Amino acid sequence: MCLSDAINFVIDNKRGLLKPIIDKKKCVLCKKCLSVCPGYTIDFEGLTPNNFEGIYNKYLGYSMSAFVGYSLNKEILYNSSSGGLLTEYLIQLIENNIVSGIITVQNTNGEKFGFETFIARNRKEIIDAQKSKYYPIPSCSIFKNIIKESGTFAFVGLPCQIAGLRKIQQNTSELKTKIPFLISLFCSRMPNANATNYLVHKLGLPIKNVKNIEYRGSGHPGKFHVTMNDSTEHYLNHLDSNYWGYNFMKFFKPVRCWLCPDHSGILSDISFADNWTQYARHKDGSTMILCRTHNAEQIVKKLKTEKKIYLSEIKISDVVNSQDIEYKANVIPRMKIWRFFLGINPKYVNLYDTQKSIKKNEIFNALPEFFRVILSSVSGNYIYLNVLILINKGIEIFAMKILKRKWR
Secondary structure: OOOOOOEEEEEOOOOOOEEEEEOOOOOOOOOHHHHHOOOOEEEHHHHOOOOOOOEEEOOOEEEOEEEEEEEOOHHHHHHOOOOOHHHHHHHHHHHOOOOOEEEEEEEOOOOOOOEEEEEEOOHHHHHHOOOOOOOOOOOHHHHHHHHHOOOOEEEEEOHHHHHHHHHHHHHOHHHHHHOOEEEEEOOOOOOOHHHHHHHHHHOOOOHHHEEEEEOOOOOOOOEEEEEEOOOOEEEEEOOOOOOOOOHHHHOOOOHHHHOOOOOOOOOOOEEEEEOOOOOOOOOOOOEEEEEOOHHHHHHHHHHHHOOOEEEEEEOHHHHHHHOOHHHHHOOHHHHHHHHHHOOOOOEEEOOOOOOOOOOHHHHHHHHHHHHHHHHOOOOOOHHHHHHHHHHHHHHHHHHHHOOOOOOO
């Protein structure tokens, strides 16, 4: 959040990442943007609010309770990414006057597809904003407007965005009061914009004529859904080899995501995720919830009491095991690889010992992703990408059959 309005974020067409454009005439060299950027450093202990409760887990932060369940509203459930509990939770915040609005993201309604951060103020706007958006979207620009608004707000974001907002709130007391509820989505990575371009290319469609894109919804696990300017519609199944079945999942991961230790929103009041446990499964999807404050837990339980959701409590260990959190959050071997080749790492204060010794197999497990992150960081050339994917598949077969090792 730049008080001088000197920063504007745009998509770098080559790398597919958000790139800050600095207006040198407006910039006053205060460096506050660097001080609040979660990409440089995060002090997890220093940013943890005093009202967090429960047992501390190095991968999840404080956790007082965990649940799985799904919405009992058929429309919300079917159109959600996984269970609809986040949508129900946000509606509860609005309709019970707990907050005045929800800061979240929505599809833009122009001739070309896009996404934007906005304030949802009623049930319809929350439902319209359902479903995951696997696309880099700037969120900090709206915070200046929030200070001028009356009432309080909830913020929905990814773990890195939650960390960034906590840092901003340390420097801007008005935002700490204005945004008392921070809600996180579990996150394994935010694919760069070229990932979406690649999927549209695989469907044989010109990206310039795409009007709207949805990444999930219409049942579980959902579909990649493209609407063109001529109103024709095109789909990819969620587990298609070009989508989460392989290519979209394996490639297009930004470096900062690869080096991120927080996949559950450690600094959020409550986190939501796809439910991959054996409990409360539903054909149209179900949600996992992790509560860190008493207020967050009470709102969830009230939804159950009012029979708006099905809810079942689970163990914290079920969250860790089902989400493969230990592997995703184990950034120490990745940081050592990154330091060896390129020298600079983000700084994570009070998380866990990033200098500890590691086993050789941890390095081996991290190397495949390192090469994919580096080689697909500039991914506008589809011939190059297809060759890269074929090479990776060949190495996977070699690793499994000859080395008897999994090439992750």
